[in-house]
Amino acid sequence: MFSYLLKFIDRPRLLWALPVLSLLCFGGCGDFFAQKPTEIQSQTILEDLSQIREVPNLNTPLPDIYLAEPRIMEGKDGAKLFYFTKHHTVDKLSTLIKEQLGYTVSESPATNQLIVKCPTVDDAKATIEFLNLVDVPPIQVNINCLILERFADVTMDWETTIKIENLLGEKMTLGGKTDSSGNLLPAFPGASLRESRRSTFGLDLGYWKDQGITGHEFRAVVDVLVSRGYLRILMNPTIETVNGQKGIIKMRDNVPLEKILIKEGFDEPFSLTEYQWVEDLLEVTPYVYSDGFIGLSTKIQLGSKSKPEGVVQTSIITERTIEVAENRIKPGDSLVIGGMRKSEERAVVRGVPFFKDIPLLGVLFSSKDFEEKATEVIFILTPTISSGGVKHTEMIEEMRRKMAKPKV
Secondary structure, three states, rough: OOHHOOOOOOOHHHHOOOOOHHHHHHHOOHHHHHHHHHHHHHHHHHHHHHOOOOOOOOOOOOHHHOOOEEEEEEEEEEEEEEEEEEOOOHHHHHHHHHHHHEEEEEEEOOOEEEEEEEEEHHHHHHHHHHHHHHHOOOOOOEEEEEEEEEEEEEEEEEEEEEEEOOHHHHOOOEEEOEEOOOOEEEEOOOHHOOHHHHHHHOEEEEEEOOOOOOOEEEEEEEEEEEEEEEEEEEOOOEEEHHHHHHHEEEEEEEEEEEEEEEEOOOOOOEEEEEEEEEEEEEEEEEEEEEOOOHHHHHHHHEEEEEEOOOOEEEEEEEEEEEEEEEEEEEOOOOOEEEEEEEEEEEEEEEEOOOOOOOOOOEEEEEEEEEEEEEEEEEEEEEEEEEOOOOHHHHHHHHHHHHHHOOOO
């Protein structure tokens, strides 16, 4: 077929056109061919950045000068002791020396070194003995905290709107009240009395005839709504801290909150979005005693924006706080320091006396607003004596396992 077409094409023109066509083809498709190297380069960068590597030089030794014995330099005005701290910071040991021995102390935080001015060499040696007694390894405490929050609610309500004009052939009206804008109001309102947005939810069941015809309009409508909601939050933070030192875990979210506003001069309500911090806080200070018990000073604060509230299940912000000055517990035992449980039930029935009690027909002459909700928050703390960390290689393997793609 191609050779057949060549018979009708001028060959000199064809020879001239081929280089032009080739140039246009490669020139116009240059971006296409450039996509492949770009794609490969992007993939290479992503793979390189997604890798978890081990930290090099983990076994670099401490300089020998820090491991040497304390030195004493004797002078005309006394002796000076040069001491590298082993387990505590220079400010804490300096305070102890000043309060207990009354000597002048200079601190070098960069090298964690103390320079103590003593009256004599013997006083300097006595200071070394004092430091050997107080500069001991601190106890590391691991505190596992399990926080469980549960919330559930069930709501059910109906409200009835009745508008009957020209009743029994006479100009008599049953129901039919309107607001300032002329909108028909429910004759027996339900949950919309406490939640304005309730009026936009639900299912209307009933009958409406001659809508908008003055003197002949008939309307009997029941608006029904049932809602169920629940929330369950499980938190399991862990704190590692030195004995007597405060450990804090804080998580904050800047969440949007929608407000429905009604302003003079506007026919319809309008919404406004504001942002507010929602904070979860766990603050624990452990105290390890020589009898083997651990004292815990705790403050726990839970904030939530997701908790549904009311018949329309609107999210609200809640905050719960428990503070305990101190509890004592054996290492490895669990301590429940909270367990707040609250249950609420609301039931309101509105209607016309006698008529509201008529089976089936009574629905047209009554309304009901029912809500039941319950919340519970449990805090469980489990302190243990800790070594202060895990091996780097074990931690890397655990992180690689968590970051690995799931197997199909």
